[in-house]
Amino acid sequence: MAEGREGLPERDRSIIARCVGEAYRECARDGRLPTLGDFHAALLAQPEPEAADIALRYERYVKGAFSFFNGQSNVALDSRITNIDMHGLGQNMRVFGMITVLEMVRTEETINRINTTHSLLVSFMKRFKGVSTECLFAYLDCFRW
Numbered sequence: 001m002a003e004g005r006e007g008l009p010e011r012d013r014s015i016i017a018r019c020v021g022e023a024y025r026e027c028a029r030d031g032r033l034p035t036l037g038d039f040h041a042a043l044l045a046q047p048e049p050e051a052a053d054i055a056l057r058y059e060r061y062v063k064g065a066f067s068f069f070n071g072q073s074n075v076a077l078d079s080r081i082t083n084i085d086m087h088g089l090g091q092n093m094r095v096f097g098m099i100t101v102l103e104m105v106r107t108e109e110t111i112n113r114i115n116t117t118h119s120l121l122v123s124f125m126k127r128f129k130g131v132s133t134e135c136l137f138a139y140l141d142c143f144r145w
Helices: 010-030 036-044 049-062 091-125 131-141
Strands: none
Touching: 010 036, 010 049, 036 049
16 A cells, blocks of 8 residues: 555645544444445545545455455454454465454553553552542543553
């Protein structure tokens, strides 16, 4: 998707950021997470010709051969152990599958590290009894994952 070593031009990045935000806002009204199809629809609604070009680049992931990426996930990650079977994936798609799994593991590890740090900080701050520490607890609870 990127344009060589330089990556995407700034204009394309701005359009993509705007459309991602619009897709999330639109889907939040329905109480669901956006899919690539929602992002694609937001791109097509933009007035810039570059948006139509970006939409064309994403079309194969929305309507074409790779349209299986365009849907809600059916993976339940709330179990203690999660088995992700990539046996049915073709050789070309295993790379995408492994990247997705590794990104998921990295995200979960980061969230767990944040929650552990939060717990340690709260237990340390409980020793201090003051108005400022009560405000700090309220502030920290805003960032709890």
